[in-house]
Amino acid sequence: MAQKKSFSLDDLAKAHGIERKVEEKKEDYSKYEPKKYKERNNFTPKSFNSTLFTYPFNFVSLGDKVEKEERKLGKNSGKIECSLINYTPIFTGGEKSKSGKHTTEQFLEDRENYIISASTLKGEIRNIIETITHSCIRCKNEEIVPEEFKPCDNLKRLCFACRLFGTTVEKADENGNSAYSGRVYFSDAKLPKAKVGTSLTPLKPTMTPNEKLKKYYLDKSGRMRGRKFYWHHENLLSNKNNKLPYKRExxxxxxxxxxxxxxxxxxxxxxxxxxxxxxxxxxxxLIYALELEKDLLHKIGRGKALGLGSCKISIDSFELFEESRYNFSSFTPNRKVEDKNIYLEKIKNRYLENNSQVKQLRVILNEKNKLDFSKGAYLRRDSNKGNMPEILSYK
Ligand SMILES: [Zn+2]
Structure with missing residues (x-):
């Protein structure tokens, strides 16, 4: 008669090839208690705690004031040809279709090309220029915009961006003018479809953080933090926690x-x-905002928090047309190829050196940073929202 074996759950599990789960330790909530806040405020990148500070975005501060002037026309008319390389996958929304409760969105396209729309490009470039030149702020939460940054309302006193890209004001001037059109015209960016790989990727419904929450936009004293920019990071969609097993049976x-x-x-x-x-x-x-600087990238399209849309724009050719007979046809004999550095030199002293907003852009637009998004890039349910570190703390 065989001896009766004693057995444990561990043995049973082993016999069936099951790995027993050890009960997970309950989270120690005392670490969220107020007494620890002081520690978090002493934030340095070296002691960076990714569970607390992986906000996908941060804010470039507003600067002192909006510099407003009357619009003056210059003598430079011409054309800049650019290429845009996406360093991470990119998405700009085109046609939508519904199947059951799921929605599929195609990349914007025409017959032969995938397209990033002119307005998307212009919006990105205007945003950079607004930030550098302390221009006015047009946003949905207008009530949180400080008085000196409210949208321009007088054609005789316009911020840099409104002078360049145009604006509409409520009250007409003595000549009956209430709008200036812009003097910069973007084409759509096109990528020939042939040979281009795309992939259909399902996004988790919870992936869009509720950014409308005003508290993210205000600092502890209730002042608007600044203009929002997203950190560059590798595409989080490659992290399985952020991916839906859409095609799995x-x-x-x-x-x-x-x-x-x-x-x-x-x-x-x-x-x-x-x-x-x-x-x-x-x-x-305009030239600066297009090319930025070495290692600085634009963020274009949707899914910025996920790491999508990090792009480098380069100027391939830059031509000026003769003043009196400028003509946008590329066959005009009046064009001359110019050295763009002449114009960059002109903004260097006044706008690029000792400009705190440019310093912050150089950190947040840098393709390299010290943030760890491996666990996700969403706003977390921590009680620390008022303590988002400033961009320069990440330097
Ligand atoms: Zn303005």
């Missing part, structure tokens, strides 16, 4: 899912920017 998500058509990394889009009657400083600013 038996996958039945409870919530509706948005599936987007992403363009894979390192594709080259082309676009051009035409401009009319810019001053030397305005042209310098």
């Amino acid at each position: 038996g996958f039945k998500p409870k919530d509706s899912v948005t599936i987007v058509q992403l363009i894979k990394s390192l594709k080259t889009f082309s676009f051009k920017v035409e401009f009319k009657k810019l001053t030397d400083i305005e042209l310098g600013m």
